[in-house]
Amino acid sequence: MLMPPTWSSPGTLTTMDASVASNPVVVAVLNQKGGVGKTTSVVNVGAGLALAGRRVLLIDLDPQGHLGLHLGVDPDPAAPSAYDVLVDPTTQLDDALVKDVRPGLDVLPSTVDLAGAEVELTNATDPHGQLALKIAAAKRHWDVVILDCPPSLGHLTMNALVAAHEVFVPMQAHFLALQGVGRLLETVGRVVRSVNQQLQVTGIILCMHEKQTTLGREIESDLEQFLESTRGNGQPWSNCRVLRPAIRRNIKLAEAPSFGQSIFDYAPTCPGAVDYRRLAEGLSRDWINAGKLSSPPQVGAAVEVKPNPFAANPSDVMSAPSSTQTDGPTTEAHGQD
Numbered sequence: 257m258l259m260p261p262t263w264s265s266p267g268t269l270t271t272m273d274a275s276v277a278s279n280p281v282v283v284a285v286l287n288q289k290g291g292v293g294k295t296t297s298v299v300n301v302g303a304g305l306a307l308a309g310r311r312v313l314l315i316d317l318d319p320q321g322h323l324g325l326h327l328g329v330d331p332d333p334a335a336p337s338a339y340d341v342l343v344d345p346t347t348q349l350d351d352a353l354v355k356d357v358r359p360g361l362d363v364l365p366s367t368v369d370l371a372g373a374e375v376e377l378t379n380a381t382d383p384h385g386q387l388a389l390k391i392a393a394a395k396r397h398w399d400v401v402i403l404d405c406p407p408s409l410g411h412l413t414m415n416a417l418v419a420a421h422e423v424f425v426p427m428q429a430h431f432l433a434l435q436g437v438g439r440l441l442e443t444v445g446r447v448v449r450s451v452n453q454q455l456q457v458t459g460i461i462l463c464m465h466e467k468q469t470t471l472g473r474e475i476e477s478d479l480e481q482f483l484e485s486t487r488g489n490g491q492p493w494s495n496c497r498v499l500r501p502a503i504r505r506n507i508k509l510a511e512a513p514s515f516g517q518s519i520f521d522y523a524p525t526c527p528g529a530v531d532y533r534r535l536a537e538g539l540s541r542d543w544i545n546a547g548k549l550s551s552p553p554q555v556g557a558a559v560e561v562k563p564n565p566f567a568a569n570p571s572d573v574m575s576a577p578s579s580t581q582t583d584g585p586t587t588e589a590h591g592q593d
């Protein structure tokens with residue numbers, strides 16, 4: 257049976273040789289459906305990792321530009337953006353970044369002109385390799401780069417898949433029959449294999465999850481069994497697991513983008529913040545154990561209580577112990593499973 261990783265407190269992170277992991281872990285967050293929680297997960301996993309002391313770059317590959325908006329980044333239309341990085345060989349990543357939108361968190365925003373890149377890249381010599389080239393050439397260093405893919409499988413998504421080491425698929429399990437999950441993974445797997453043989457679909461993020469319902473629990477368990485049945489089948493998702501904790505449906509997660517805030521800025525003790533913090537901590541720990549990340553010197557920073565300069569209410573704290581849950585539809589601790 258698939259054993260989900262057990263997340264413990266940041267203080268238990270394994271100490272690794274600091275020489276490991278000079279290259280960032282690059283993760284593409286992909287689902288060809290819209291509205292499943294891709295951008296929400298990119299923003300809040302990224303912000304959670306940055307709060308835990310990681311240097312993080314978030315790249316918006318969706319012309320809707322929601323990632324930047326979610327973090328209150330208002331790109332200057334005249335400044336270079338993701339479009340220029342992809343189509344102009346002379347625009348480097350460092351030229352187009354919005355640096356330190358939060359401590360340790362950089363953003364490459366997109367604007368609507370990114371939609372034009374789908375057409376323009378068709379004529380490029382290497383239409384799918386541009387982003388990987390620019391990430392490799394960047395002067396700035398990150399521990400983790402997370403790519404927010406558009407809800408399509410065109411050139412923009414292909415650029416993400418060539419650049420990435422891992423793919424996470426956010427999904428709302430209760431909308432999907434298991435055949436749907438299988439088809440989704442097959443589609444993602446086919447695309448993955450066509451552009452990057454090394455790439456693995458490593459995680460499913462259950463978003464807007466309703467574990468307190470029987471249906472929610474059944475689907476979660478069916479999904480685990482389905483993934484277990486595909487172990488060792490040679491597919492790009494044969495090591496895929498359901499990432500823990502599942503992210504509960506929480507209205508604060510839907511409200512935070514309107515304020516240009518991550519969940520840790522907006523409501524740092526709500527269930528959505530607890531879930532995303534624990535997810536980020538668990539991913540960090542997994543990557544450390546896999547030798548992909550070194551332990552940051554300040555691993556305890558995520559649980560320090562300090563004023564949050566981005567909060568609507570400045571008395572809110574930046575982060576709180578993972579067990580704190582003060583509002584929302586359920587107080588169930590998902591990370592325990």
Ligand SMILES: Nc1ncnc2c1ncn2[C@@H]1O[C@H](COP(=O)(O)OP(=O)(O)O)[C@@H](O)[C@H]1O
Pocket residue numbers: 289290291292293294295296297322463464465503504505506507508509510511513528
């Ligand atoms: N766990 C959650 N609880 C409540 N609302 C959520 C949750 N996750 C995402 N949402 C909301 O659902 C909508 C779609 O999420 P989004 O991340 O934009 O999806 P995608 O990027 O896949 O299109 C947004 O309005 C978002 O605020």
Ligand SMILES: [Mg+2]
Pocket residue numbers: 294295296318322
């Ligand atoms: Mg999105």
